[in-house]
């Protein structure tokens with residue numbers, strides 16, 4: 768599959784390694800729009816596959832749109848129409864730093 772140079776990595780996020788912050792590393796995943804690299808903490812493997820798919824699509828969408836604005840939501844709707852329910856299933860304990868403002 769060609770993804771335009773996107774690379775998926777399992778392992779510590781750049782933030783966890785002490786590198787320059789590039790995203791929501793504390794949430795167990797991160798993206799670098801310059802290199803197209805996405806990182807996912809191996810701990811996320813405990814989550815439901817549907818939720819993991821949401822996380823991958825979420826981070827890949829950040830390669831196109833940095834913020835959680837209207838364009839981001841439109842792109843998510845196009846790629847994963849049921850992303851909201853997948854997100855809700857993922858967030859057993861709601862996170863304050865993700866989707867609190869743009870979620871409808």
Ligand SMILES: [Zn+2]
Pocket residue numbers: 791825829835
């Ligand atoms: Zn995000």
